[in-house]
Ligand code: ADP
């Protein structure tokens with residue numbers, strides 16, 4: 005087995021395969037699949053992942069592996085398999101799939117060094133290598149005759165450590181400890197012999213006579229108000245010794261979490277958790293859809309199921325959307341499981357992320373709570389995977405590999421024979437459809453645990469406001485209500501439902517929105533050409549002067565910024581203190597949390613913001629939630645627009661009146677009759693599901709069909725169009741006759757960084773060869789891609805259609 009199959013770090017489809025390398029003698033005893041290596045590739049040396057060791061190669065002249073970067077594999081056998089599956093499923097490169105599963109620190113090429121941790125004597129060879137030094141460059145090891153296997157052992161013993169140097173020694177953090185090295189009676193003798201002038205030394209020595217345990221050096225220095233030289237004097241006399249121990253950077257101090265205990269479950273909760281517990285007990289794999297309104301006790305179910313898994317000696321992954329990964333959320337898990345929890349999210353520094361990841365890698369924790377990529381946590385005995393708010397789009401990665409965490413979770417759950425739980429108040433239509441067909445097991449929680457009713461939702465028809473002469477963005481009812489609440493010292497959350505540049509057009513007289521006659525999707529206004537365009541099928545028409553439905557001339561395109569609303573709001577209610585939260589005010593790290601704290605501490609009356617305020621916030625004092633323009637999302641060029649609107653409205657409604665004060669929701673809209681708005685105001689998910697499924701069926705969208713989106717871009721407009729045409733043509737030649745290919749159409753964002761973007765959308769029911777076909781097309785265009793800068797990107801499960 006002296007040949008290694010390696011996936012090299014060259015992101016090109018022509019190189020998307022393993023390469024064989026000879027394993028030189030010095031690495032033979034230690035090299036395992038899942039380790040990173042440095043290999044010669046053409047004129048360069050590059051990084052790669054060993055995926056397999058074999059006896060034979062079909063090539064004669066093999067080059068040798070130049071270096072091994074890891075002493076323990078960083079990818080488990082399961083993750084190596086998963087990476088392969090992921091790459092194939094998403095039509096990505098193997099290398100990008102592997103990279104996606106690892107923390108940043110392990111992806112780059114860092115310089116390495118070895119550190120001696122132990123004062124005890126090492127083997128003669130290692131002693132010679134270190135030659136009295138604490139740190140040696142890794143190259144010294146490579147140039148020596150020292151056997152790597154021996155180094156591996158020393159690392160396992162904690163005698164030496166490897167560091168990856170990211171400019172400075174940030175990858176691992178060490179703390180120096182101080183401990184006595186002699187028996188107590190010898191220390192006592194030494195104390196008596198000491199001269200009276202060495203007061204501090206005496207105090208310190210007396211301290212260690214009474215206590216033989218190692219103490220952190222810094223705390224000793226502080227306690228005795230002394231300096232390092234006092235310590236050094238005692239170390240030189242051979243009475244005390246210092247040593248270093250690795251500590252993890254802990255972004256959450258575990259001591260600040262109050263312990264919580266399992267609550268007595270309600271009848272509904274018990275019914276929901278029973279089959280999950282059964283799964284855990286029997287090592288069975290089912291996917292459970294836990295459909296429960298906000299506050300119905302889903303999290304408590306997660307916690308108790310995880311407890312079973314921990315008791316069984318297995319591990320748990322909990323995914324929550326990035327934006328909900330607030331200290332409040334972390335507290336729920338740390339409160340129950342303490343330091344047995346690692347947290348992974350993008351707010352951590354690279355070093356912190358690496359530390360948390362290593363706690364998982366070394367099996368020092370059994371629970372990981374994190375955003376999307378935590379689904380790759382390198383556990384080997386998974387007992388449960390939980391995805392909270394499973395409908396959230398942030399579970400879909402929008403660059404290569406374009407995967408959905410839900411698919412990865414289900415794949416890993418099947419591998420580990422463990423349950424997967426998808427929780428949501430508003431499940432994704434696809435998930436609910438699967439539950440409806442009994443592919444997933446459905447559990448429903450219909451009541452809040454405190455039996456508080458969901459707040460009343462009042463829908464305000466903005467067309468009527470206009471007719472009554474109110475041209476502002478605030479309805480009379482919203483204004484009056486805000487004033488009433490503020491005067492009572494209560495707080496208001498205002499949601500401006502806006503995403504990016506929503507440039508659909510709408511008649512302010514009758515609410516008519518111009519839609520594509522073929523696609524049931526709002527047309528997008530293109531200012532430059534003054535045209536309305538469909539981004540799915542390229543239908544276009546000129547911008548109308550009068551409303552096609554009522555002939556009013558009040559037809560215009562929409563889009564309002566938070567800043568403008570803030571100004572209008574302060575004019576409308578001058579006494580109100582407004583806090584604005586949007587991409588502009590939350591750009592800096594920690595800004596998000598700071599704003600929320602200000603609001604929680606009642607430093608403001610109104611919190612005004614975009615989508616980001618809808619998630620997981622829980623303020624006792626909020627009694628009114630206002631949604632300014634419920635329509636703006638409804639009319640995005642996206643077949644999920646209604647679903648997203650329903651989800652968002654349900655979610656914001658959950659923000660009001662969670663505690664003792666009763667809450668109310670006011671939703672402003674120009675289309676109160678739209679089913680997503682009407683049904684969200686009645687919290688009627690089931691009715692919404694049925695109605696939306698009918699639409700999806702009629703216009704052939706998921707879950708009735710699968711989608712694949714291919715986006716082609718090039719600096720030259722003609723080249724982009726022609727390449728897309730060619731691709732569409734080859735697709736047509738090979739797909740089944742019931743498969744639909746839409747395009748070429750310009751992408752909704754038709755030019756990015758001077759590159760023209762075209763796309764085609766494939767709608768299919770059964771197309772087992774589609775991935776192979778796309779790969780073949782990719783290879784056909786290899787030359788264009790490598791030499792002429794053509795880009796082809798493939799999304800096998802598109803969520804972002806813009
Ligand atoms: P969800 O995750 O569905 O929004 P949570 O699990 O956060 O709901 O529960 C909402 C509130 O109800 C929390 O304060 C939680 O502590 C409490 N709760 C949950 N289950 C119970 C129970 N069985 N008995 C009493 N209180 C509960």
Ligand code: ZN
Nearest residue numbers: 520523538541
């Ligand atoms: Zn269309």
Ligand code: ZN
Nearest residue numbers: 511514551554
């Ligand atoms: Zn009209």
